[in-house]
Amino acid sequence: MARERLVVIGGDAAGMSAASQARKRRAVDDLEIVAFERGRATSYSACGIPYWIGDTVGSEGDLVSRTPEQHRRNDIDVRIRTEVVAIDLEGRRVTARDLEGDREYTEPFDSLVYATGSEPMRPPIPGIDAAGVHGVQTLDDGVALRAELDRDDVARVVVVGGGYIGLELAEACQVRGMDVTVVDLSPTPVGTFDPDIGSYIADAVRAMGIDLVLSDGAAAVETGPGGRARAVVTQSGRELPADVVVLGLGVRPNVRLAQEAGIPLGISGGVIVDKRMRTLAEGVWAAGDCVESVHRLSGQRVVVALGTHANKQGRVAGINLGGGYATFPGVIGTAVTKVCDLEVARTGLSEKEAEQAGFSFVTAKVDSTTRAGYFPGAQPIRVKMTAEERTGRLLGAQIVGREGAAKRIDVLATAIWGGMHVDEVLGLDLSYAPPFAPVWDPVLIAARKAFEAVEAQTRATACDP
Ligand SMILES: Cc1cc2nc3c(=O)[nH]c(=O)nc-3n(C[C@H](O)[C@H](O)[C@H](O)COP(=O)(O)OP(=O)(O)OC[C@H]3O[C@@H](n4cnc5c(N)ncnc54)[C@H](O)[C@@H]3O)c2cc1C
Numbered sequence: 001m002a003r004e005r006l007v008v009i010g011g012d013a014a015g016m017s018a019a020s021q022a023r024k025r026r027a028v029d030d031l032e033i034v035a036f037e038r039g040r041a042t043s044y045s046a047c048g049i050p051y052w053i054g055d056t057v058g059s060e061g062d063l064v065s066r067t068p069e070q071h072r073r074n075d076i077d078v079r080i081r082t083e084v085v086a087i088d089l090e091g092r093r094v095t096a097r098d099l100e101g102d103r104e105y106t107e108p109f110d111s112l113v114y115a116t117g118s119e120p121m122r123p124p125i126p127g128i129d130a131a132g133v134h135g136v137q138t139l140d141d142g143v144a145l146r147a148e149l150d151r152d153d154v155a156r157v158v159v160v161g162g163g164y165i166g167l168e169l170a171e172a173c174q175v176r177g178m179d180v181t182v183v184d185l186s187p188t189p190v191g192t193f194d195p196d197i198g199s200y201i202a203d204a205v206r207a208m209g210i211d212l213v214l215s216d217g218a219a220a221v222e223t224g225p226g227g228r229a230r231a232v233v234t235q236s237g238r239e240l241p242a243d244v245v246v247l248g249l250g251v252r253p254n255v256r257l258a259q260e261a262g263i264p265l266g267i268s269g270g271v272i273v274d275k276r277m278r279t280l281a282e283g284v285w286a287a288g289d290c291v292e293s294v295h296r297l298s299g300q301r302v303v304v305a306l307g308t309h310a311n312k313q314g315r316v317a318g319i320n321l322g323g324g325y326a327t328f329p330g331v332i333g334t335a336v337t338k339v340c341d342l343e344v345a346r347t348g349l350s351e352k353e354a355e356q357a358g359f360s361f362v363t364a365k366v367d368s369t370t371r372a373g374y375f376p377g378a379q380p381i382r383v384k385m386t387a388e389e390r391t392g393r394l395l396g397a398q399i400v401g402r403e404g405a406a407k408r409i410d411v412l413a414t415a416i417w418g419g420m421h422v423d424e425v426l427g428l429d430l431s432y433a434p435p436f437a438p439v440w441d442p443v444l445i446a447a448r449k450a451f452e453a454v455e456a457q458t459r460a461t462a463c464d465p
Contacts, residue, residue, distance in 0.1 A: 005032045005110050006032070006034070011035050011037025019071070024322065037082065038138075081098070082096050083096065085097050087112065117310075119251060136169060151243075160249060166246065168337060173244075174209060181212075181240050197344065197384065201339055204340055217235050230243075253271070263284055264279065275329075309328075335347075342402065345409035347398075348395050353396070366383050377403075382400050383442045408443050426444055
């Protein structure tokens, strides 16, 4: 029997998870696997880039979990510095461009995994493509930014957009001794958080010595000699001098090739996939930042560009390609980051998302400490919860605080995943000892308050004439 051929486009989390899982399940004489990667690295942690730029992580190599050579030893034919430039679904082949040798060739496939990730958003403003303007998505992007920051004549960085990646990179540049300004059109940074949590983030950013310009978007990148960025001009006319400009506006799925090939996209802009990560095109699979996922609470199809999902989705695609059976269960919007020593985390729906999904809800907030209040090292923590009106189903939670605060979100993510109501969360048997938590963990107090809010709301509505 002729051996089958799997082609993978994109050599990071989703693509190489899919390739590795398929390889694990099917022998080399049964399935040949060719993986194309535009950059130099495979299976790297983009999430670690800000920490490498800020010197918390020692070297670029530390961010790579599996090199092309290691994949090749695992019988995956990895072609780095090779970009796929076209997919011919009918002819069952891709066109690849060798970026080093500058030549194009075609490769046939029986099955295809589309795992091209996402790309940083670039606002359509003058000068956005100038030299010195950096989006950071891949390890090569991180290398390029770090090389710029190493230049003697670079001292001022403007980050356009206060998303979590923008803030992580802003902190990294600030740690390196740069003058950093973050400019964002919204009144609070990291728009995936509710504004009251966002204002804590804004305070932490400013306390770090980063200049935060809010409610004022970037209108243009001014260029100087050689067409290089020299300032960002805001919509209100402020000129923010910049030797380097970093894009922190978020990302969008990298779907151009899929679209050109006729692989259907959803209204969210990501590739449509089913639970097994099959696209609507025969024999074509997709995974990672480039696909849309089902939000388990809202039921909506959403694009959520996170490494957690990319790895899981790639694994699911690979198991199925390998002849097994696996499904991706959807997302609930769990995320965590830190700004200097402020930890922030979220899960479920934000207030805005809950409104958009049509829920009526109550919210509760509690300010407490990460350890027993009397215990050395106790840090402040705020837990905010959103629960559905009447039913009390937990819809969302956000946490902001110092060391030990953020990972508590996982308890609440698990509760949401299991469809728990706030009175059930309130009764959870969570661990306690003074070095780890107050006897009433902030998560439990927030649930209690949310439950009281649900009851009060129910009573008030029942009294309505
Ligand atoms: C700075 C930063 C910090 C982050 N922090 C976190 C975090 O803390 N937690 C978290 O969960 N997520 C985080 N993420 C997101 C996470 O890194 C991504 O969700 C994850 O990398 C997506 O994996 P992927 O395989 O879908 O896409 P990618 O990692 O983007 O990989 C896609 C690959 O495809 C290649 N490619 C694209 N087009 C082609 C083509 N035509 N031909 C050949 N190759 C191609 C690209 O070069 C790239 O290597 C962060 C991302 C960044 C950039």
